Amino acid sequence: MVRQTRTIAVPVFCGLCFFLYLLTIPTLRLPLSWGVEDFFIADILHTSLPLRVAPLQTGEFWRIITYALLHGSWWHTLLNLFGLWITGNTLERVIGWRQMTLILLIGAVAGAAGMIGSLLLD
Numbered sequence: 415m416v417r418q419t420r421t422i423a424v425p426v427f428c429g430l431c432f433f434l435y436l437l438t439i440p441t442l443r444l445p446l447s448w449g450v451e452d453f454f455i456a457d458i459l460h461t462s463l464p465l466r467v468a469p470l471q472t473g474e475f476w477r478i479i480t481y482a483l484l485h486g487s488w489w490h491t492l493l494n495l496f497g498l499w500i501t502g503n504t505l506e507r508v509i510g511w512r513q514m515t516l517i518l519l520i521g522a523v524a525g526a527a528g529m530i531g532s533l534l535l536d
């Protein structure tokens with residue numbers, strides 16, 4: 415078995431999660447454009463990416479994946495990304511970036527299915 419020396423999927427996923435977390439910090443309030451003062455990137459991310467049943471029923475299926483990129487607090491972000499970095503990089507070196515990407519996607523879909531199931535049962 416050939417082992418990779420560098421990883422791709424885990425650093426990209428962690429970087430994307432961290433970048434999106436920075437964009438959702440309320441104190442930053444980055445405007446989407448300079449002409450529209452009340453239209454902020456954080457507001458767009460909080461309304462268009464999280465997993466919610468009603469938008470899924472109207473065809474917003476990207477939420478099944480994009481919710482996995484969002485985190486609720488700096489502590490939540492730090493712990494999740496640290497755990498993924500430690501275990502994910504090692505696993506990716508063994509199985510490769512394609513399989514690791516598939517595992518991340520399957521994990522997101524499985525988590526979404528569990529969340530939707532629990533929401534529908536409540």
